[in-house]
Amino acid sequence: MTDWNAHPAHFWMHGHRPAKSVEFAEEMGFWTVSGYSETQRILADPVTYASDIGRFFPQGDSNDPLVKQLSEGNILQMDGAVHRDRRKVVSRAFTPKMVADMEPRIARLAGELVDGLVGRDEFDFVTEVAYPLPISVIAELLGVPASDRDLFVYWADKLLESKNVYHEADPSEDVVAASMAALREFAPMVDYLQQHTAERRRQPREDLLTVLVQADMPDNEITHFGILLLFAGHVTTTLLLASTIMCLDRYPDVARQVRADRSLIPGLIEESLRFVSPVPAIFRATATDTEIGGHTVPADQLLMLALGAVNRDPRQFADPEVFDITRDPNPHLAFGRGAHFCLGAPLARLEGRIAMNILFDRLGDLRIETPPVFHPSPEMCGPRHLPVKQVQRGDS
DSSP states (O other), X not given: OOOTTOOTTOGGGGTOOOSSSEEEETTTTEEEEOOHHHHHHHHTOTTTEESOOGGGSOOSOTTSHHHHHHTSOOGXXXXXXXXXXXXXXXXXXXXXXHHHHTHHHHHHHHHHHHHTTTTOSEEEHIIIIITHHXXXXXXXXXXXXXXXXXXXXXXHHHHXXXXXXXXXSSOOHHHHHHHHHHHHHHHHHHHHHHHHHHHHHHSOOSSHHHHHHHTTOOHHHHHHHHHHHHHHHHHHHHHHHHHHHHHHHHOHHHHHHHHHOGGGHHHHHHHHHHHTOSSOOEEEEESSOEEETTEEEOSSOEEEEOHHHHTTOTTTSSSTTSOOTTOSSOXXXXXXXXXXXXXXXXXXXXXXXXXXXXXXXXXXXXXXXXXXXXXXXXXXXXXXXXXXXXXXXXXX
C-alpha cells in the first residue's frame, strides 16, 4: 500500500477502511459515509439529503459583513428550482461544443508549457504544468487575466486556511482567530471579482462573467461562482494532473503501456480520478428522518460523504487498491453525481487527455525521487508540489 504522505484524514490513502459503510464520528459530530451504494443514493435524493449545509459551518461572527457576504449565494449550497435555474445559466459555458471548441487553445497552452521543459533534468511538475495549465484555461473562460495567477493561488491557500476551523470539533480561540485572519486575507478576491463584474456591466465581452451578468444573476452569486470556478475549477484539475504523474511513476509498467498506446489515456485519467480523488469529501444534511446503511439518522444531521473511500469500496470496485487503467466500467464518484455533478468534469477530462498526450510526445519519463508534498488541507487530496526528474527514454 502506498500513501505518498497523504493527509492523515484521508484514511483510504493509508490502507484503512471502516468496519461499516456508515458510522457516526462522535468526536466531530457528523456521520461518515464511505459506502458506494449509500453515497449514490444520497446524491440522487436532494430532497432528503440537502446541500444547504452552511449552518453546520459557522465562521466567526455571523454579523461580520465579510462572513455574511460569503455565507450567501453559494450555488453549491442551493437545491431545487433555484439551483436548477442557476445551473442552467452557468452550464452555457460547459456545453459539449463549448468544451470541444477549447481544445486547440488548451493544446497550445499545454504545448508551450511542456516545450519549456524539454532538456530540463529536474523541475516541479505542479509549478511548471499542473497549476498554470488549468488556471490559464479557467481565467480565460471566466474573463480575468491569467497573468494574475499568483494572486489566485495565494487566495486559494487563504480560503483553505480559513476552513481549518471546521476540522476540529471544538476549535480553540487561536484556531478561530487564525481562520478569520486567513478569511480577511482572502477578502481581496471578492473585491477583485466584483470589480470585473461591474466592468462587464459597462462593457460586455465574450466571456462567462458577461453571460452571468446578462442573465441577471445577483452580484453575490456571480462572485461566489467566480470563486468556485477559479478555486475548484483549477485546483481539482491541478491535482488530477499531478496525481496522474505520481501514479505513472509508481506503476512504470502502466506508463510504458500508455506511452505505446495512447488510446489508453482516457482510462488512465478515470483511474487516476478514482485512485486519488482530488475532492476527498463532500457534505449533505438530512432534511428528514431517514435510514442509511442500516442506521436511523434523524433530521438535521450532517453527513460527510468520503468520496475517496467511496471510490475504493470493494463492493463496487474489484481489487480497489489496484491501479487498473482498463477498468470498464469505472463509475467513480470523483465528480459527484446527480443534481450537483461537477459542470467542469468534461473540461478537466479534456485537459487531462491533452496534457498527457503532449507530455508523452515531448518529454522523457518523469521520475519522483523525493516524496511528493501533499496538500496540507484535508479538503484536497493530491500533490501541492511534485519534484520530478526527467529521464530520457533509453537512459533508464
